[in-house]
Structure formats: C-alpha cells, structure tokens
Amino acid sequence: MDQLKPKPANSVPLTPLSLLERAATIYGECPSIVYKATTYTWSHTHDRCLRIASSLATLGIRHGDVVSVIAPNIPAAYELHFAAPMSGAVLNNINIRLDPRTISILLRHSESKLLFVYHQLSPLVLQAMSLLPPHHPRPLLVLVTDNEYDYDHFTPNSEEFHTTYENMVRNGDPEFQWIRPKSEWDPIVLNYTSGTTSSPKGVVHCHRGSFITTMDALVDWSVPKNPVYLWTLPMFHSNGWGFTWGMAAVGGANICLKKFDGATIHAAIRAHQVTHMCAAPIVLNMLTTLTSDPGPLSWPVHILTGGSPPPAPVLLRAESLGFVVGHGYGLTETGGVIISCAWKPHWNQFPALERARLRARQGVRTLGLTQIDILNPITGQPVSRDGKTVGEIVLRGGCIMLGYLKDPEGTSKCMGNDGWFKTGDLGVMHKDGYLEIKDRSKDIIISGGENISSVEVENVLYTFPALNEVAVVAKPDDYWGETPCAFVSLRKGLKEKPTERDVIEHCRAKMPHYMVPKKVVFKDELPKTSTGKIQKYLLREVAKTLSSIGNANTATTTATASLASRL
Amino acid sequence: MDQLKPKPANSVPLTPLSLLERAATIYGECPSIVYKATTYTWSHTHDRCLRIASSLATLGIRHGDVVSVIAPNIPAAYELHFAAPMSGAVLNNINIRLDPRTISILLRHSESKLLFVYHQLSPLVLQAMSLLPPHHPRPLLVLVTDNEYDYDHFTPNSEEFHTTYENMVRNGDPEFQWIRPKSEWDPIVLNYTSGTTSSPKGVVHCHRGSFITTMDALVDWSVPKNPVYLWTLPMFHSNGWGFTWGMAAVGGANICLKKFDGATIHAAIRAHQVTHMCAAPIVLNMLTTLTSDPGPLSWPVHILTGGSPPPAPVLLRAESLGFVVGHGYGLTETGGVIISCAWKPHWNQFPALERARLRARQGVRTLGLTQIDILNPITGQPVSRDGKTVGEIVLRGGCIMLGYLKDPEGTSKCMGNDGWFKTGDLGVMHKDGYLEIKDRSKDIIISGGENISSVEVENVLYTFPALNEVAVVAKPDDYWGETPCAFVSLRKGLKEKPTERDVIEHCRAKMPHYMVPKKVVFKDELPKTSTGKIQKYLLREVAKTLSSIGNANTATTTATASLASRL
Incomplete structure (x- = not known):
C-alpha cells in the first residue's frame, strides 16, 4: 500500500479554470452573461477569456503577476475571473467603494502590473495613481466599458490608458494555450479585506482552495443545471462567494446589474426568470420594502444571504413574495460561505418565536470545510455544547486562504501550528451542533x-x-x-x-x-x-x-x- | 506570493469520511438506511459507524490494514464504507458473484486482515478459505446478517466466525476518535476489477480521490438535498460510483434491496418514493419489460446508468414510465462516472434517429476530471475532432486511482510520465467535443x-x-x-x-x-x-x-x- 504515491495523472492541480472549456462544450449555445442589450453564450465567454488571457501574456503578464480590476458587476468583471488567471496572473478585484487613498495603498501593496478600469471610475483611479510615490512602478491601465458596442461611442479623455478591454479581446488569440497552474497551491486571487490602515490585509487564495469553494457552494446550495443567477452581490466580494466560477460548472446564465434598487431587481427577476441570487441583507430589505407591490413570483427564487441572519419580519415578507431564503457565514479568508443554516423541514412546525431563534443561528459547516470548533481562548479546549459558553470559532479545511500577502506575522497569528484557522469571531455551540455567532472579536x-x-x-x-x-x-x-x-x-x-x-x-x-x-x-x-x-x-x-x-x-x-x- | 505555502489549517486531508458527522448534525432525524423492517437515521448511522470502527481497532486493525466485506446491498455494506476507513483500514468490497477460487486469490493478494461475511455467503467463503495455502495468514471472519434483529434467530453453524457484526456494534464505543488520514493520498478503498487470472488488478483509491469523486457525482447529477436513493447498483461496484459517501453529503435515504426483479424495484420505488437510482443497463430492461403494467410514476425518478448507452427503444419505454435517464462512462480506476452524456435541451427537437445518434455517445468529462483527450496510439498526438479517427481515451484528474496494488509495472504502464491515465478504451472525438467509445482495447x-x-x-x-x-x-x-x-x-x-x-x-x-x-x-x-x-x-x-x-x-x-x- 505504502508504495502507491501520487502520479502526474491523478495529482494534476485542482483549479476552477478547467470548468470553462467544459462549459463551452456542454453549454456552448446557452447564455453565459446577460447585460443590457448584450447576451453572450458559453462559447463566446470561452473564446473571449482565451483572447484576454493571450493579450495579457502579450502585454508581458507572467506567472504570479497581480492583475487588478475595478468595476461593477459587468461582463468584463465576470470574464476576468477566468481570463486573468488563465494568463498565469493573480486576479485582484478592487472594491469600487474605496477612496483614492485606499486604492493607492492597495496598488502599492499588491504591486499590481495592470489595472482594468471601468470608465466611470477613471477619475477615482487617476486620483489614486497620483497618490502613488513618485518612483513606484505604475500599473498599465486598461479601459473597460459596459460592453463591446460602447467603445465606438466612447473616447477616453486621457492618455493614461494603454488600451481598451475590447481591443484586447479583438487582438487576442482564441487558440491560446492557457497557463495551467504548476501547483494547485499557486495563487489565483488576491482579495483585500479592508485597506484604510497602513497594513491592508491581502487575502490570497490558491487554485485548489477556489476549486473546493466552488464545488462546496454548488452542493451546499443544491444548485441545479442551467440556473439563472442574478448578480447583486458584488463580484469583488470574495469573488462572488465562488459563484463566478460556479456558474461555469453548471452552465448558469449570469445576469449582470451595474446598479440597482428594489424595483430594478424585481424587474430583472421577472425579465430573465431568475432562479438564484446571492445578496447582502440590505438587498433583502430593498426587495421587501417597495412602495409598489410587485406581486408574488410564480416560481421559487433562491436567495443566499450572508453576514447577520435576516430579521424575522424581513424573512416573512420575502417568503410571502416567493423567495426561498438561506443564510450563511463566511470570511474573505474562507473564500465563500462555510457555515450555513441548514434548515430542517420539521422546524417549520415550531412556533414563530422558536423558528426565529433557530434561524438566528449561523448553522453548520458546509461540505468543503473539514472541521469546525469553538475553543476556549485561554485553554484552547473546545467549549461545552450548551449554547451559552462563548469561545473563538476555529476552522480547518481546503477552502481556507493560503495566507495574507506580505504579512507572515498576521498569517501565522491566525493559522498557527495547532492546525486551526482562527476567525477572531466569538460564538457558542448549541447542543444540536449548530453554531451561533455572539460577537466579533475583530469588531x-x-x-x-x-x-x-x-x-x-x-x-x-x-x-x-x-x-x-x-x-x-x-x-x-x-x-x-x-x-x-x-x-x-x-x-x-x-x-x-x-x-x-x-x-x-x-x-x-x-x-x-x-x-x-x-x-x-x-x-x-x-x-x-x-x-x-x-x-x-x-x-x-x-x-x-x-x-x-x-x-x-x-x-x-x-x-x-x-x-x-x-x- | 511565493512565500505562501500550505499550512495545517488549509491542507487538512480531503476525505469523504468527514461528511458523516456533518450528516448526523444536520440530518440526524432523517432516514439514512431503510432495509426490510429496519429504518436507521443519520444519528444511528453515525453512532453505529463509530462503534464498528472502534471495534475494528480493538480487534487490532491498524492504519493501512485491509478489511474486506462480501455482502449484498444491506445496511452493513453501506456502513462499512465509513466504518472501515474510520478505523484507519482500507475497505475491500468483494463481488458476491465470484467463485471460491477467485475469492481465495483476492484474499491472498490483498492480505486481508478481517472479512465481514453475509450469512448466506458463508459456504462460499469457507470454501475460498480452504483454498488458501496452508501457512497463509487467515483473515478473521465476522458474521453479518440482514439486520440487528436477525441475530437472535441465527445460530452460526461454524466456529470459523470470530464474532458477529452486531456484537461489534454493541460492544463498540460511540465516542471513538476516528482515525483521520495522515495524508489525503492515504488509501481508503481497494476494488478488484477482475480476478480469475493469477494477477488480479487491485485498484486502490485514496481519500482525496474519493472526496473528489463524491462531490463530482453530486454536482454532475444535480442531486438535491434529502434524495431517496434506491440501491440496485451493487455497492461492490466502485463503491456505488461514489454515492455511498455521496448520500451522507446530501442527507439521502439509502433504500437497500438484497435481491430484486423489475416488479420488486417498481414496488420499492412506490413504497419509498424513490427519486434517484444508479443501475446497470440490465436493470433498465427489467423495469421496462414487466408482464404487468406498473402504470406511470407521478414524480420523476432519475436513473443513472453506465457501460453502454441504453438502446433507443428501452430509453423510450423508460421515459414513458416517468424515468429520467442519464448515462455515463467510468472505470473502476476512475472511482465513478467521469464521462457523462450531458443532454442539451434543444436536442429534444431533433428527429428520433438523430437523437439516438447523439444519445449513443458517452459524452463529456464531469467536473472532477481535469482533462480528457483521445490520442493516436503511435504518435501520442490528439486525434482530429472528426467523429471518425479512432484513438485511445486518456484522462487526467483527481479521481484517478492511486494505482494497482503490488503491481508497479501495471500501474506505470497505464499511468506513465506523460501525465495521462490510459484507459485502454478506443474512441472518437466528435466535432462538438462529445466523445464516443468505439472499442475496448482491453476486450x-x-x-x-x-x-x-x-x-x-x-x-x-x-x-x-x-x-x-x-x-x-x-x-x-x-x-x-x-x-x-x-x-x-x-x-x-x-x-x-x-x-x-x-x-x-x-x-x-x-x-x-x-x-x-x-x-x-x-x-x-x-x-x-x-x-x-x-x-x-x-x-x-x-x-x-x-x-x-x-x-x-x-x-x-x-x-x-x-x-x-x-x-
């Protein structure tokens, strides 16, 4: 038995990138991205990603280089989740709500080589660039607009931009042999958790971790084939909790919205027959506090929400409209949702108060997480499962980040030799094995x-x-x-x-x-x-x-x- | 970037065994196994598996020891997929249709330390034992009956049995700290592909591979939560293509049948409201050639079949009864189905002949397989995608076996330095990327x-x-x-x-x-x-x-x- 070792045929690196070519084969004629008047199929998306990846290589992007993007949920933001790492690069999605100073700190810290900029954000980015130290290398800037047709009507008023996204598509090679990771531990994305202090936390995930997150997300949420997925969750939040890559696995249609309010979302759900969406709790509020009644949906729309559990009244309103609401907990460091409130059918028979109490709990680990526990911060021993004793939530599993970029101290502080990733969040373990967050020690x-x-x-x-x-x-x-x-x-x-x-x-x-x-x-x-x-x-x-x-x-x-x- | 290395928190070995404790937490009250008059819940199954694992440890089973079972699809056969490796052992499922000589060869080759024997198979096994060379160490024999109640009525007429399965459950420790794999490359199962020659092929899969197979099987077949899964596929066939472990991931109910014909299966489907089943093509025949008309089903029953694609008339009959039939291709060496005929909705509009032609193709790789190709056996180059040029089907992915036990030559012959696993089967690649098997070079x-x-x-x-x-x-x-x-x-x-x-x-x-x-x-x-x-x-x-x-x-x-x- 002991003589059987991993071999190249079975130890080929796990990566979510391998899902794209497969999507083009099976779902080639199915819509991949729908945005305004543009609809791409999975054949188009495969072709466009290969072209962008080849153009990145032509521009000199090499294995391990950081390539950044600052854009709302538009087709390019989606495509770059494949295209950038297919060139060997590490994708760095920048939160569009940051201020110029923070953006300049991130560009400096990540040593980004190239930055895709959504046209309306170019003043912000140019201001950020002006804050870089004089001799700090500048990332190449590439202009992105809403879609390929826009470029004809758009004249960049700046010489700062090296080229445009659609030029890179046009000039790219659809036969490009994309750069597969040498190791499944090679970085694939760099996500900043915050950045206003002098030491931003750059969370690096690897190909293996992102593959596990993707599969985990699909099984835990029971996502069927050909879902219609509405993007309200920003893709720059933990790569859309893994559903960017996940949609390629199941041939989903990515319905992109640049900006939205409750009415826009309701309209998009009906126009595209949306079946799935992830959303911050605030979006649930938007959906359930419209001034005009949108009327109930005639098919179930699954919503996965994160952070704090939705309050009971919001939940009730959402469910009465036809939404099926699940909620979970995750950190940028975990790639996506890693604790979800798996609902038991017989709980529906309980009184409302009891249901609310059960619903307020974050839940149980998803399949991609191997172990979870709550430890007494002093003794390091598991707390008793009494729903009262507070301890620190710790995790172990393949979806945990590689570490923080350029921060070995911060990394080893939360991922020490005891084999646990320490979340810094405090919680209790209930008798039935469901976990509830009580406080966030990171405030x-x-x-x-x-x-x-x-x-x-x-x-x-x-x-x-x-x-x-x-x-x-x-x-x-x-x-x-x-x-x-x-x-x-x-x-x-x-x-x-x-x-x-x-x-x-x-x-x-x-x-x-x-x-x-x-x-x-x-x-x-x-x-x-x-x-x-x-x-x-x-x-x-x-x-x-x-x-x-x-x-x-x-x-x-x-x-x-x-x-x-x-x- | 390069300084970020795997750490204990994120490199914890992938294993399907971690799914059992989670199933007990979420699905504790839900049925896990239904067989005759017995219904277990996931709490029971978790408890019983820990007890069996602890009893195996008490009997001296150590990390890497082979533990065998020869039994039809009964609860013990299911439980051992968790219980045996939870003791650190490697599970070896023996085909009940083999003859005594072959079984003795397998026991000898695997150096099995312990063999669980279904009571009706004990004459067969005792005969196999008598064929072992005089000084060859004998595996401990443990008697298994249909369920825990049977033992009271059952007196083994042989002193050959060391104990019974239910005694091991009764005397086991439900608080046992199960033996987690030290490495995800540690073996978890040993499956023999055949055994009448003097050199049986013992396919060894590792924890990582089985985890990937399990997740892959669930996503590729879009298995929802709480499915009702009917076992007609023998669990000794590639561990039920990964659905043994898979049912724990989604809290499924395992409906076990010891023996069956078409009428029995139809009755079981109706009695338990079965939603999913894997089946050899012959079972599809059984289901569609009943002498008395069972009438159409009022809910869709998903059938996944392997080997050769079902003939068009069988498929039509099955679909008219309410079955949703998918088919795929896999080898014992791949753990489960790794090519499946992903059906495109618009194909339904094609004429019957064209549909039959499309359906006769094995299909496209599943998500767990990273790459697939068809190579010219002489040049080693991919054949052209013309649907005509025949070459050898080669695979690369995490679900490929570790190798053949005690057969380094056979292993390196099919898993060489070119990084491909060579299936030995011949096929063509169609223009649309769908693969069709033309001949099996292994005959x-x-x-x-x-x-x-x-x-x-x-x-x-x-x-x-x-x-x-x-x-x-x-x-x-x-x-x-x-x-x-x-x-x-x-x-x-x-x-x-x-x-x-x-x-x-x-x-x-x-x-x-x-x-x-x-x-x-x-x-x-x-x-x-x-x-x-x-x-x-x-x-x-x-x-x-x-x-x-x-x-x-x-x-x-x-x-x-x-x-x-x-x-």
Missing part, C-alpha cells in the same frame, strides 16, 4: 453588505485633535443592517467644542463614505473595565436604544445615492 | 452490469485440451446487454469431438457463472491478419448475426435465478 460592523473594521474608524477619529477617547460600535439599522456609531469624549479645556457634524466631516475626508459613523455620541468619559479597557458591550447596548425615527426613508435615499454615486 | 464484455475480460475467458478455454484456437467476443443481447461468445477451432486428429455443452461445462467448473460463454461456435480456423492476429472485429460481426430467438425469456429466468442464486 466588524456590517453595513449594507460591507465589512467595516471599528478599529480603522477609530484610528481616523483619533486624528481629530479635539477628541480624547473614541470607541466605534455597530448600531442596528433597519435598512443597512448596522451602521457605525461613534462614542467620543473631548479633551479637557477646549475653547471651542466640535459638533457631531464636524466629526463626521472630518471622517468623510479621510475614509470611504460607507465607513463614516452615522451617529456621534459625546460622553464625559467612556465606560472602562478595571484594567482600563473600554467596555464596548455597554456602548452597544446604548447604541441600540438611540433613536432611529425617520431613518428608514433617509436611508433609502442615501442607499440609492451611495450605490449609484460613482456609476 | 471487455459487459454482461448484466458485470465486466468480463475476454482474455480471462480465453485463458480458461485454452485449458480445455481439445481446443486449438479460441477467441471470445461480445454478442449483443436484448436482456444482458452483452454475453460472452466463444469462437473455437479444434485440434487436428481428435477421436471424439467435444460438443458446445462440453465446453460450457468445462468453463462453469472454472469461473464465475456470469463469465461463462453463452454460445460456443466451432470453426475450422479463426480469421487472422497477415501477422497472425485473430481478427476479432470480424468475429463480432458474426456474433451479431447469431440467432437469439427465444433468448429473452430464457434470459429473464436465468437473470432472476443468477442474481438470487446465492441469496
């Missing part, structure tokens, strides 16, 4: 589907000279899910006391808008433990009680404005 | 779902002194799919010429009954090429024309008798 606030590190917001607040102490916590919000709420105390002896507006203006100048505290509370002193640590759990309780009258409407307006602001 | 005859090596049958025929030349080919058969047909010439100067019956009797004494030629044709001389090689393709043409009048009924009787003979 993450999830607002409108974006993760906000409270520490990062605090760092910016501390640059406001009048402030003495600051603490940022999540404030529950009917629309956004959560918003950052700042508690601050002022320095002694100030001549002029700043207003809430002053503090907010200060933040808006220094960070992406979605991270700015929506509320600033002035205190004489912040509550602290005997060892001087700010008692955030007390502040969270206060934040919950703060008035949110009139917020819903304001929020709706802000949401639409914010999502649309750059597009 | 396999598939009869009633069992693979028969024509070379092995020929070797036995050559031990009949009166025969001069022999050649065995497949003869198409309405019921069995194919049967072995022998063409023979006699030695010169024989005083007494043997009859067809004499030859068949000779074979029946020396090989499993299913391998015995159903027809023997005497020729003065067999057709040969200029270099003296027997022209089998000419004999195949002759075999096709041989009368099969009256065969159907005879075959039906024989089939029931043969499947039931030992049970």
Whole structure:
C-alpha cells in the first residue's frame, strides 16, 4: 500500500479554470452573461477569456503577476475571473467603494502590473495613481466599458490608458494555450479585506482552495443545471462567494446589474426568470420594502444571504413574495460561505418565536470545510455544547486562504501550528451542533453588505485633535443592517467644542463614505473595565436604544445615492 | 506570493469520511438506511459507524490494514464504507458473484486482515478459505446478517466466525476518535476489477480521490438535498460510483434491496418514493419489460446508468414510465462516472434517429476530471475532432486511482510520465467535443452490469485440451446487454469431438457463472491478419448475426435465478 504515491495523472492541480472549456462544450449555445442589450453564450465567454488571457501574456503578464480590476458587476468583471488567471496572473478585484487613498495603498501593496478600469471610475483611479510615490512602478491601465458596442461611442479623455478591454479581446488569440497552474497551491486571487490602515490585509487564495469553494457552494446550495443567477452581490466580494466560477460548472446564465434598487431587481427577476441570487441583507430589505407591490413570483427564487441572519419580519415578507431564503457565514479568508443554516423541514412546525431563534443561528459547516470548533481562548479546549459558553470559532479545511500577502506575522497569528484557522469571531455551540455567532472579536460592523473594521474608524477619529477617547460600535439599522456609531469624549479645556457634524466631516475626508459613523455620541468619559479597557458591550447596548425615527426613508435615499454615486 | 505555502489549517486531508458527522448534525432525524423492517437515521448511522470502527481497532486493525466485506446491498455494506476507513483500514468490497477460487486469490493478494461475511455467503467463503495455502495468514471472519434483529434467530453453524457484526456494534464505543488520514493520498478503498487470472488488478483509491469523486457525482447529477436513493447498483461496484459517501453529503435515504426483479424495484420505488437510482443497463430492461403494467410514476425518478448507452427503444419505454435517464462512462480506476452524456435541451427537437445518434455517445468529462483527450496510439498526438479517427481515451484528474496494488509495472504502464491515465478504451472525438467509445482495447464484455475480460475467458478455454484456437467476443443481447461468445477451432486428429455443452461445462467448473460463454461456435480456423492476429472485429460481426430467438425469456429466468442464486 505504502508504495502507491501520487502520479502526474491523478495529482494534476485542482483549479476552477478547467470548468470553462467544459462549459463551452456542454453549454456552448446557452447564455453565459446577460447585460443590457448584450447576451453572450458559453462559447463566446470561452473564446473571449482565451483572447484576454493571450493579450495579457502579450502585454508581458507572467506567472504570479497581480492583475487588478475595478468595476461593477459587468461582463468584463465576470470574464476576468477566468481570463486573468488563465494568463498565469493573480486576479485582484478592487472594491469600487474605496477612496483614492485606499486604492493607492492597495496598488502599492499588491504591486499590481495592470489595472482594468471601468470608465466611470477613471477619475477615482487617476486620483489614486497620483497618490502613488513618485518612483513606484505604475500599473498599465486598461479601459473597460459596459460592453463591446460602447467603445465606438466612447473616447477616453486621457492618455493614461494603454488600451481598451475590447481591443484586447479583438487582438487576442482564441487558440491560446492557457497557463495551467504548476501547483494547485499557486495563487489565483488576491482579495483585500479592508485597506484604510497602513497594513491592508491581502487575502490570497490558491487554485485548489477556489476549486473546493466552488464545488462546496454548488452542493451546499443544491444548485441545479442551467440556473439563472442574478448578480447583486458584488463580484469583488470574495469573488462572488465562488459563484463566478460556479456558474461555469453548471452552465448558469449570469445576469449582470451595474446598479440597482428594489424595483430594478424585481424587474430583472421577472425579465430573465431568475432562479438564484446571492445578496447582502440590505438587498433583502430593498426587495421587501417597495412602495409598489410587485406581486408574488410564480416560481421559487433562491436567495443566499450572508453576514447577520435576516430579521424575522424581513424573512416573512420575502417568503410571502416567493423567495426561498438561506443564510450563511463566511470570511474573505474562507473564500465563500462555510457555515450555513441548514434548515430542517420539521422546524417549520415550531412556533414563530422558536423558528426565529433557530434561524438566528449561523448553522453548520458546509461540505468543503473539514472541521469546525469553538475553543476556549485561554485553554484552547473546545467549549461545552450548551449554547451559552462563548469561545473563538476555529476552522480547518481546503477552502481556507493560503495566507495574507506580505504579512507572515498576521498569517501565522491566525493559522498557527495547532492546525486551526482562527476567525477572531466569538460564538457558542448549541447542543444540536449548530453554531451561533455572539460577537466579533475583530469588531466588524456590517453595513449594507460591507465589512467595516471599528478599529480603522477609530484610528481616523483619533486624528481629530479635539477628541480624547473614541470607541466605534455597530448600531442596528433597519435598512443597512448596522451602521457605525461613534462614542467620543473631548479633551479637557477646549475653547471651542466640535459638533457631531464636524466629526463626521472630518471622517468623510479621510475614509470611504460607507465607513463614516452615522451617529456621534459625546460622553464625559467612556465606560472602562478595571484594567482600563473600554467596555464596548455597554456602548452597544446604548447604541441600540438611540433613536432611529425617520431613518428608514433617509436611508433609502442615501442607499440609492451611495450605490449609484460613482456609476 | 511565493512565500505562501500550505499550512495545517488549509491542507487538512480531503476525505469523504468527514461528511458523516456533518450528516448526523444536520440530518440526524432523517432516514439514512431503510432495509426490510429496519429504518436507521443519520444519528444511528453515525453512532453505529463509530462503534464498528472502534471495534475494528480493538480487534487490532491498524492504519493501512485491509478489511474486506462480501455482502449484498444491506445496511452493513453501506456502513462499512465509513466504518472501515474510520478505523484507519482500507475497505475491500468483494463481488458476491465470484467463485471460491477467485475469492481465495483476492484474499491472498490483498492480505486481508478481517472479512465481514453475509450469512448466506458463508459456504462460499469457507470454501475460498480452504483454498488458501496452508501457512497463509487467515483473515478473521465476522458474521453479518440482514439486520440487528436477525441475530437472535441465527445460530452460526461454524466456529470459523470470530464474532458477529452486531456484537461489534454493541460492544463498540460511540465516542471513538476516528482515525483521520495522515495524508489525503492515504488509501481508503481497494476494488478488484477482475480476478480469475493469477494477477488480479487491485485498484486502490485514496481519500482525496474519493472526496473528489463524491462531490463530482453530486454536482454532475444535480442531486438535491434529502434524495431517496434506491440501491440496485451493487455497492461492490466502485463503491456505488461514489454515492455511498455521496448520500451522507446530501442527507439521502439509502433504500437497500438484497435481491430484486423489475416488479420488486417498481414496488420499492412506490413504497419509498424513490427519486434517484444508479443501475446497470440490465436493470433498465427489467423495469421496462414487466408482464404487468406498473402504470406511470407521478414524480420523476432519475436513473443513472453506465457501460453502454441504453438502446433507443428501452430509453423510450423508460421515459414513458416517468424515468429520467442519464448515462455515463467510468472505470473502476476512475472511482465513478467521469464521462457523462450531458443532454442539451434543444436536442429534444431533433428527429428520433438523430437523437439516438447523439444519445449513443458517452459524452463529456464531469467536473472532477481535469482533462480528457483521445490520442493516436503511435504518435501520442490528439486525434482530429472528426467523429471518425479512432484513438485511445486518456484522462487526467483527481479521481484517478492511486494505482494497482503490488503491481508497479501495471500501474506505470497505464499511468506513465506523460501525465495521462490510459484507459485502454478506443474512441472518437466528435466535432462538438462529445466523445464516443468505439472499442475496448482491453476486450471487455459487459454482461448484466458485470465486466468480463475476454482474455480471462480465453485463458480458461485454452485449458480445455481439445481446443486449438479460441477467441471470445461480445454478442449483443436484448436482456444482458452483452454475453460472452466463444469462437473455437479444434485440434487436428481428435477421436471424439467435444460438443458446445462440453465446453460450457468445462468453463462453469472454472469461473464465475456470469463469465461463462453463452454460445460456443466451432470453426475450422479463426480469421487472422497477415501477422497472425485473430481478427476479432470480424468475429463480432458474426456474433451479431447469431440467432437469439427465444433468448429473452430464457434470459429473464436465468437473470432472476443468477442474481438470487446465492441469496
């Protein structure tokens, strides 16, 4: 037995890229991407990806080079999930909501060689480029528009762009022999979790991990063949939780929306007969708080939502409209959803309160994760399965990231020799093996589907000279899910006391808008433990009680404005 | 980038065994196995597997030891797919249709430490044991009956049995810390492809390969959660093509049948509301040639069939009854189905003849296979995609076996340095990328779902002194799919010429009954090429024309008798 070793025929690297050619063979005539007036088939997508990959190679992109893209959910963003790594590159998807300073930090940290820029984001990117240090190598800029027909009407007003995406398609070679990974541990994507501090976390996933995430996502959600998948989840969020590659595996149609509100999504669902969509909790809110009643759907639309479990009223409204809602938990570090609230049919017979209690739990590990546990942070031993004892959630499995780019210390801190990946999130294990998150030790606030590190917001607040102490916590919000709420105390002896507006203006100048505290509370002193640590759990309780009258409407307006602001 | 290496948290070995504990958590109250009056839940199955694994450890089974089972599709056969490897052992499933001599060869070759024996097969096994060389170590024998209640009524009439399966369950430890693989390349199963020659092929699969096969099988067949899966495919055939482990991944109910005919299967489908089943082509025949009309099904029953594509009339009959039939191709060496005939919806609009032509093709690679090609055996270059040029089918992917046990030469012959696994089967590639098998260079005859090596049958025929030349080919058969047909010439100067019956009797004494030629044709001389090689393709043409009048009924009787003979 021991003499049987891996051989080239069975140890060929696992990679989601191998799914594309297969999709072109089986689903060649089926729609792959639908966007505005454009419909591509899987034959087109295969052809276009090979052409882009070959053009990247022609431009000098080599194995392991970082290629970035900053774009909303348009065809090019989808295609690059295959095309960029098919050239041997590592794809780096940049969040379009970041500010120029953060983008420049990411470009510098990733040493990106080439950046695909959506035309409406070019002012943002050019500003980011201007913030790069003088002698830092510049990435080549490639202009991307909505689709191939747009380019004729579009004259870039800048010489900064080397070429356009469609030129790369046109000049590319559809017979290109794409660069297969040498090892399944070769990086395939680089996703930044956040970036306003001086040490951004660049999560690197490998081909093997992304393949496992893809298969896992499909089996855990029971995705059938030829689904119609609506993109509201940004592809730059963990590569759409693996469903970018996943749609090639099952021959799905990717319905792309650049920007949307509830009415747009309802219209798209009906126009394309959408069957599946992933969505931040805020999108569920949009779908269920329309001013005009869209009427019930005549077929089930499956929605997978992440972050916090949807509140019971939202869930009920969504289900009454014909949505089948699942929810899960994942981190950028895990590639996609790795804990999902697998619902048991007999739970439907329980009273509403009990159902809500069960639904509030994140759930059980998906198939791609090998082990999960909750450990006592001091002893390192599993906590008892009593639904009460809090410990740190730890994971082990093939979908866990390779590590943080250029951060061996950060990597070994969360992936040490004990073989666990430490999430930093706190939770309890219920008697039945279902897990529930109780607190995030990393102090993450999830607002409108974006993760906000409270520490990062605090760092910016501390640059406001009048402030003495600051603490940022999540404030529950009917629309956004959560918003950052700042508690601050002022320095002694100030001549002029700043207003809430002053503090907010200060933040808006220094960070992406979605991270700015929506509320600033002035205190004489912040509550602290005997060892001087700010008692955030007390502040969270206060934040919950703060008035949110009139917020819903304001929020709706802000949401639409914010999502649309750059597009 | 290059500094990011695999770490214990993300390189934890892939294994299908991790699916069982998860099934117990999510599907604990759902049925896992249904057999006669017994219904287990996934909680039971988890508990029972841990107990069996702990008892195996107590009996001295260690990492890498081979543990065998010879049993029909009963609960124990299912459980052992988890329980045996959870003790660190390698599971070896023995085909119950083999003869004592072959079984003794397998026990010797595998060095099996322990053999679970279904009670009705104990005479067969004891005879096989008596054929082991005097000083060869004997495997421990453990008696298995239909279910736990049977044991009370059952007194083994032999002291050969060390204990019973249910004793091992009763005395086992449900808190056993199961033995996780040290490496994902550790062996998990040993499956023999055939065994009548002196060099049986022991196919070894590893944990990683079986995990990939399992996920692949689920995605490729779009298996939803909580399917009701009927076992007609023997679990000893490539571990039920991965669906043994697969059912734990999706919380399926395993409906076990020990023996069956068409009526039994129809009854089981209705009694349990079966949704999925894998089946040899012969089972499709059984289902569609009942004497009494079972009436159409009121829900779709998905059937996956392997080997040769089902003939058009059988397919039409099956579909009219409510079956949704898919077919694929796989080898013991590939773990499960790795080419499947992915059907395109618009093909339904084609005329019947064209549909039959498309359906006769084996299809395209499944997701778990990374690459497939058809190579010119001389140049090693891919053949042109013209649907005409024949070459050898070669594969590359994570589901390919580790290798053949104790056969480095055989292993490197089919898994060489070119990185391909060579199937030995010949096929053509159509323009659209669909593959069609044209001939099996290994000369396999598939009869009633069992693979028969024509070379092995020929070797036995050559031990009949009166025969001069022999050649065995497949003869198409309405019921069995194919049967072995022998063409023979006699030695010169024989005083007494043997009859067809004499030859068949000779074979029946020396090989499993299913391998015995159903027809023997005497020729003065067999057709040969200029270099003296027997022209089998000419004999195949002759075999096709041989009368099969009256065969159907005879075959039906024989089939029931043969499947039931030992049970």
